[in-house]
Amino acid sequence: MANKAMTFDKYRVFETEFAGRKLVVETGKMAQLANGSCLVRYGDTVVQAAVTATAKPREGVDFFPLSVDYEEKMYAVGKIPGSYLKREGRPSEKAILTSRVIDRPIRPLFPKDMRNDCSVVATVMSVDPDCSPEITAMVATSIAISISDVPWNGPVSSVSVGYVDGEYVINPGKEQRKVSRMSVTVASTDSRIAMIEAGADCVPDDVMYNGIMAGHEANQKIIEFIKGIREEIGKPKFEYPSNEPDHEMFEAIKSFCEEDVKVALDTDDKTVRDERLKPIYDAVHEKFDEIYPDMEMKIDECLYKTQKFIVRRWLLDEQKRVDGRGMDDIRPLASEVGILPRVHGSGLFTRGQTQVLTVTTLGPVSDKQILDGIDDEEEKRYIHHYNFPSYSVGETKPSRGPGRREIGHGALAERALAPVIPSVEEFPYAIRLVSEVVSSNGSTSQGSVCGSTLSLMDAGVPIKAPVAGISCGLITEGERWMTMVDIQGLEDFFGDMDFKVAGTKDGITAIQMDLKISGLTPDMVKEALYKTHVARNYILDEVILKAIPEPRKELSPYAPKMFNTVIPADKISEVIGKGGKVIKEIQTQFEVKVDIEENGDIGNVFVSGMDTSKCKGALSALELIAKGPEVGAVFYGKVTRIMEFGAFVEIAPGMEGLCHVSRLDVKRTERVTDVVSEGDTIIVKVLEIDDKGRINLSRRDALIEVEGLTPENDISDQQRRPRSDRRNGDRRNNFRKNNN
Numbered sequence: 020m021a022n023k024a025m026t027f028d029k030y031r032v033f034e035t036e037f038a039g040r041k042l043v044v045e046t047g048k049m050a051q052l053a054n055g056s057c058l059v060r061y062g063d064t065v066v067q068a069a070v071t072a073t074a075k076p077r078e079g080v081d082f083f084p085l086s087v088d089y090e091e092k093m094y095a096v097g098k099i100p101g102s103y104l105k106r107e108g109r110p111s112e113k114a115i116l117t118s119r120v121i122d123r124p125i126r127p128l129f130p131k132d133m134r135n136d137c138s139v140v141a142t143v144m145s146v147d148p149d150c151s152p153e154i155t156a157m158v159a160t161s162i163a164i165s166i167s168d169v170p171w172n173g174p175v176s177s178v179s180v181g182y183v184d185g186e187y188v189i190n191p192g193k194e195q196r197k198v199s200r201m202s203v204t205v206a207s208t209d210s211r212i213a214m215i216e217a218g219a220d221c222v223p224d225d226v227m228y229n230g231i232m233a234g235h236e237a238n239q240k241i242i243e244f245i246k247g248i249r250e251e252i253g254k255p256k257f258e259y260p261s262n263e264p265d266h267e268m269f270e271a272i273k274s275f276c277e278e279d280v281k282v283a284l285d286t287d288d289k290t291v292r293d294e295r296l297k298p299i300y301d302a303v304h305e306k307f308d309e310i311y312p313d314m315e316m317k318i319d320e321c322l323y324k325t326q327k328f329i330v331r332r333w334l335l336d337e338q339k340r341v342d343g344r345g346m347d348d349i350r351p352l353a354s355e356v357g358i359l360p361r362v363h364g365s366g367l368f369t370r371g372q373t374q375v376l377t378v379t380t381l382g383p384v385s386d387k388q389i390l391d392g393i394d395d396e397e398e399k400r401y402i403h404h405y406n407f408p409s410y411s412v413g414e415t416k417p418s419r420g421p422g423r424r425e426i427g428h429g430a431l432a433e434r435a436l437a438p439v440i441p442s443v444e445e446f447p448y449a450i451r452l453v454s455e456v457v458s459s460n461g462s463t464s465q466g467s468v469c470g471s472t473l474s475l476m477d478a479g480v481p482i483k484a485p486v487a488g489i490s491c492g493l494i495t496e497g498e499r500w501m502t503m504v505d506i507q508g509l510e511d512f513f514g515d516m517d518f519k520v521a522g523t524k525d526g527i528t529a530i531q532m533d534l535k536i537s538g539l540t541p542d543m544v545k546e547a548l549y550k551t552h553v554a555r556n557y558i559l560d561e562v563i564l565k566a567i568p569e570p571r572k573e574l575s576p577y578a579p580k581m582f583n584t585v586i587p588a589d590k591i592s593e594v595i596g597k598g599g600k601v602i603k604e605i606q607t608q609f610e611v612k613v614d615i616e617e618n619g620d621i622g623n624v625f626v627s628g629m630d631t632s633k634c635k636g637a638l639s640a641l642e643l644i645a646k647g648p649e650v651g652a653v654f655y656g657k658v659t660r661i662m663e664f665g666a667f668v669e670i671a672p673g674m675e676g677l678c679h680v681s682r683l684d685v686k687r688t689e690r691v692t693d694v695v696s697e698g699d700t701i702i703v704k705v706l707e708i709d710d711k712g713r714i715n716l717s718r719r720d721a722l723i724e725v726e727g728l729t730p731e732n733d734i735s736d737q738q739r740r741p742r743s744d745r746r747n748g749d750r751r752n753n754f755r756k757n758n759n
Contacts, residue, residue, distance in 0.1 A: 031252060035244045037061060037158075038178070038190035038237065040150060042244075044162055046252060055167020055254070059159040062150035065095075068141045068159035072169045076134035076260060081316055083133055087122040089114050089156055090142045091393045101391045111392045112426055117153045119427050121160050124206035124214035127534055128172040132263040137169060146393050149192035154179050157206065162245055168254040172537065175213050176241035177206040180234040182219075182226065187233040193395065201227065203530075205234030209242050211538020215518075218434040221484070221526035224548045231544060264317045264324070271310075272321040273328065276303055280325055287342030287350075289372050289460045289508060290413070327513040334494045334501065334510075341509055342371075349489070349505045349554055354469070354566035356477040363578040364478020366566075368470035371507060372460035377470035378453050379478035381578045383627040385614040386449035401440045403433035403452045405467055411459040427531075428464040429454070432488075435468045435521035435529035436475070439483040446481060447583040447625050461507035462490045464531070468521045472563055478578070479571040485563055486528055487555040488521035491547040495536060502546050504554050516543075520551035524559060579612075579627045582638045586645035591615055591622045594644050596673060601644065604672040609637035643671040648705045648714060653721050658699045666695050668703055668716055676714030678703055683718050685730045694718075 029047030036042065043060040050056035053069040077084055091114045093100045093107060100106055110118070121141065129137070141156035157177035165174045181191035181199035188195055196202065201219035205212065212235050219227065276299050283295035300322060307318050333339040338346060350371030358365040364379035387400040405428045409416045421429070432454060440450065452474060454467035465488030472485045492506035493516035503510065511517050517533040527548075532539075539547075574580070586594065594615065595602045602613050611628035624641055628634045636655070643654070648670065656668040656676075665679040678701075683694040695701055695718075704721040708714055722728045 029252075033244070033248050035241070037241060040190070042158070042241075044159075044248060046166065046248075053163075053167075054169050055163045055165070057159055057162045057166070059155055059162065061147070061155040061158075063145055063147035064143075064150040064152050064155050065145035066141055066143050066152060066155045066159045068139070068156065068163040070137065070139050070160075070163045070167050070169055072138070072167075072257075073136040074257075076262065077136050079316070080134055081262075081320055083126075083129055083131065084136045085122070085126055085129065085139070086137070087118050087125070087139045087160075088141070089117040089121060089153075090140060091152075092143055093391075093393065095143050095146045095152070096393045098393075111390070112430065113390075113392050113394060113396075115423050115426050116430050117156065119423060120153065120204060120214070120216050121157050123216075123533060124157075124175045124177070125160065125164065125171075125173065127213070127537055128175070128208075130170050130172075130259070130261075132261045133170060133259050134262045135259055139164070143393060148395065151179055151190060152393065154190060154204070157204075158241060158245075162248060165245055165249045166253045168257045170256045170259065173208070174242055174245040174249065175206050175208055176238035176245065177204060177214075178234045178237045178241075179204050180230045180237075182222065182230060187230055189233065189237045201230060203227070203230050203234060205231055205238065207235045207238035207242065208538050209239065209246075211540060212544060213534065213538040215530050215532040215544075217527070217530035218437070219522075219527050219529070220438045221523050221528055223526050224552055227527050227530070228545055228548055232541060235541075264321050268307075268311060268314075268317065269321045269324060272303060272307060272318065273325045275306065276322070277325060277329065280322075281329055284326060284329060284341050284509070287344075287371070292341075292509075293413070326509070330509055330513040331494055331496070334503065334514075335496055335499060338501075340503065342507065344505075346501065346503045347550060347554070349557065350507065352558065352562045354473055354562045356473050356567045361577055363575045364474045364476075364480070366470045366473025366475075366477055368466050368473060368562075370462065370466055370469075370505065372458055373463055373466050373507075374456070374458040375463055375466035375470040376455045376457055377467060377474040378455070379474045379480065380451045380453075381478060381480075381574070381581075382449045382451070383579065383581065383612050383614055384443060384447055384449055384616070384625045385612070386451075400443060400449045401433065401437060402450070403429050403436065403454070403467075403471065405429035405432060405454045405456070405464070407456045407459070407463065411456045411463075428467065431464050431519065431521075431529060431531050432467045432471055435488055436471050436482075436486055438528050439486055439523065441481050441483070443623075444583070447581045448480075448579075450475075450480065459508075461511050462505065462517075462519070465489055465519055465521065468529075469558060469563060473566060476567045476570040479574040481570050484523040484525065485559055486521055486523055487558040487563060488519060488529075489551050489554040489558065491518040491520070491551050492516055493518070493539075493543060493547075500543060502543070502550060504550050516547075518547040518551070520548065520555070522552070522555060524556055579629060580631045580634050581625065581627045582634050583623060583625045584638055584642055586622045586624055586642065588617050588620050588622050590645040591617060593673075594622075594624070594641055601672040605637050605640050608672075609633040609640070611637045613637065613641065640671040644674060648674070648676075648708065650705050650708060653702060653704045653725060655700055656703050656716075658695050658697055658701060661691050661695070661697050663691070666691050668701065670703065670714075670716070674714075676703070676705070676716040678716040678718050682706070682716070682720065685719055685722055685728045 031046050033044040040062050045058040050069045056069040058067045143152045161174045164171045180203040181188040182201045203217040206214035279299050353369040355367045362378050363381045367376045387398050456463045468488030492503045492510045492514045515536045519531045521529040614625045616623045626634050626637045654670040656670040658666050659669045660667040667675045669675050680691050702721040703716040706715045706717045
């Protein structure tokens with residue numbers, strides 16, 4: 020049978036300009052069995068996005084089962100994976116964070132009562148460093164869902180906003196990102212801001228706000244572009260069975276328990292609230308299980324909706340919060356440092372019933388994390404990890420390692436503190452923070468930001484400024500809306516927004532916005548930024564700085580001591596030695612760890628150990644090898660060989676000098692062995708370096724200079740030399756010539 024060329028009758032190509040670069044969308048050629056798919060080219064970055072959904076809803080779930088995966092393929096940047104298997108395995112942290120960023124703006128736009136499983140996969144196939152694969156994936160995802168038959172109230176568009184030389188840059192290129200003062204991802208619908216994810220170098224609120232608005236405006240062109248594609252090739256949306264509880268059922272249950280639920284919710288103690296709700300749940304099921312058989316899950320949903328109705332009515336109609344606070348009041352705060360005696364730094368931050376203990380660990384620079392991903396970041400020396408055990412919310416379940424939420428919250432806290440971490444030149448350590456959430460009733464990510472500031476200062480890390488974090492909530496009803504500061508668990512569950520902002524007194528360092536509605540207006544964003552600024556300043560002044568006003572002047576005695584120096588790059592091989600012999604000898608002799616990083620024409624040398632004097636000794640030895648000895652310098656050296664005319668002393672691995680017998684002591688010496696033996700460590704001073712690089716040393720001069728000893732007789736060098744040595748001077752010179 021003759022081969023037939025495959026035809027793509029539905030293949031279509033759409034083009035537009037996106038921040039000065041061509042954006043090309045291809046459909047109908049690849050992944051045709053998915054509900055919707057597209058291949059998007061942005062510059063040389065290529066991402067395929069596909070969405071699939073089941074024909075029937077999943078049984079036994081009370082949520083919309085959506086999964087979003089951003090897949091990095093190492094071939095996209097011409098790399099072979101570094102793992103043993105040489106294939107992609109568990110998603111990188113960056114991939115997980117990007118999956119979350121894609122998820123947040125699209126999830127609220129799906130029908131809330133749909134229970135069909137839905138999967139979104141964005142696969143990065145080629146990367147152009149100037150065209151962000153993350154932004155390309157977000158746009159591709161929006162297009163794929165828009166043209167699919169999956170019900171969705173999109174489209175959305177996303178851009179990255181930089182701030183370079185006082186100007187906003189949409190989708191900055193690689194070199195622009197290096198000098199940008201902020202990196203803000205903004206997702207928008209055609210009318211509202213759907214998602215904000217930001218990291219910044221302490222930028223003022225107005226700079227951040229205007230940047231968000233610039234991103235929102237830039238999104239509108241792409242939204243119209245996607246709408247045009249949808250109108251041309253979009254599929255009709257499929258019908259699905261609604262999982263919304265029957266209205267009559269909801270009203271009956273609400274009428275039965277509403278007053279009891281109000282009493283149960285009206286407390287600032289989560290434990291008391293939960294205990295009060297248990298008998299209400301039992302009473303409702305006892306009455307309604309027979310009326311609505313096999314509908315226990317929907318009865319529970321009606322109870323959830325009753326609580327939500329009460330909390331939202333309190334907030335909107337009475338400006339009443341469940342714990343009695345005002346709209347801008349923060350829960351009771353407390354801070355404490357030095358909790359754990361043997362760690363390098365620790366801080367406990369408490370906000371209401373939310374408690375986070377953050378621990379700092381300092382290590383040599385070589386402890387930095389090596390990254391194996393598709394972007395330019397290959398390593399990082401500042402790491403933040405966040406743990407959320409089940410006991411923190413009074414639940415029982417086994418620990419299975421960090422999930423996406425834990426990774427996301429850890430990354431948010433890391434981003435918040437990154438701008439104030441000192442450079443490696445100022446503080447030559449790798450830094451790891453671990454935030455342990457020991458109790459949770461809302462906003463633990465921002466609690467970990469505050470706990471991290473306490474812990475870093477307790478560890479003596481010279482941060483540039485303290486950082487605090489706080490969240491702002493939102494309740495909307497039609498055109499009505501209101502915000503409240505420091506939301507607790509119930510206000511997060513039943514509210515419409517969790518707007519997290521971290522920063523110093525001078526400006527914002529990080530933002531993460533989670534929404535349950537389609538988006539925010541500019542006024543909502545502006546008010547949230549203002550309220551969180553006032554709140555974080557209060558936390559800094561009244562809590563954090565009262566617990567510890569500045570970083571400790573000294574590190575913990577259990578922290579390694581770290582010293583660094585710079586040597587010429589062409590001397591690195593000499594410092595390391597053949598097969599690493601020299602550097603190994605230094606590490607063994609001084610009980611230290613030595614790391615060397617080549618950076619252009621220089622080598623950055625880092626020495627770490629528990630003993631300061633040994634670290635300094637190792638550093639001196641390394642500098643001596645790299646830069647050579649100076650006349651007049653004093654060293655401690657090891658006697659390696661005994662000769663009739665003197666002793667050879669190693670002042671650094673691989674570097675010896677001769678201490679003549681006449682220079683061994685402050686008194687007249689006939690025999691070398693009367694003063695030193697092979698293997699002794701002695702103090703010596705460099706007297707001379709001849710034109711062949713040979714080093715002449717003097718123990719006598721070092722003792723006089725350092726220990727203040729007085730020579731017995733003031734005699735000339737010629738008289739000081741033993742008679743036998745004067746007769747055999749040629750023999751000594753011949754030996755040095757043959758052994759240097």
